[in-house]
Amino acid sequence: MDKNDENWREGVFAQLVEDNKIHRMAFEMAKTVQQPDGPLISEMDLISARRYLRAAIMRLTHHEARGLVAEAAAALSARGASGAAAYRRKKTRG
Numbered sequence: 283m284d285k286n287d288e289n290w291r292e293g294v295f296a297q298l299v300e301d302n303k304i305h306r307m308a309f310e311m312a313k314t315v316q317q318p319d320g321p322l323i324s325e326m327d328l329i330s331a332r333r334y335l336r337a338a339i340m341r342l343t344h345h346e347a348r349g350l351v352a353e354a355a356a357a358l359s360a361r362g363a364s365g366a367a368a369y370r371r372k373k374t375r376g
């Protein structure tokens with residue numbers, strides 16, 4: 283990936299992270315798929331999911347990243363938040 287493409291993807295990531303609509307959708311999605319016996323997903327988990335979202339965007343093809351819709355970005359963030367909550371639970375249980 284050349285530097286221009288990497289910078290463009292960073293810009294896509296920044297726009298998605300700053301979008302409050304995507305943030306709200308991601309939190310609702312994460313709560314919807316939360317397991318009954320699983321860890322509660324918090325706002326901090328959603329913030330932790332930014333690393334997951336960034337990594338996902340960097341792995342997408344240019345065409346996929348350009349066509350990424352709000353719902354798909356929210357779903358990626360929700361998946362990352364779920365993983366962050368599971369990791370937090372594992373770490374606190376020792």
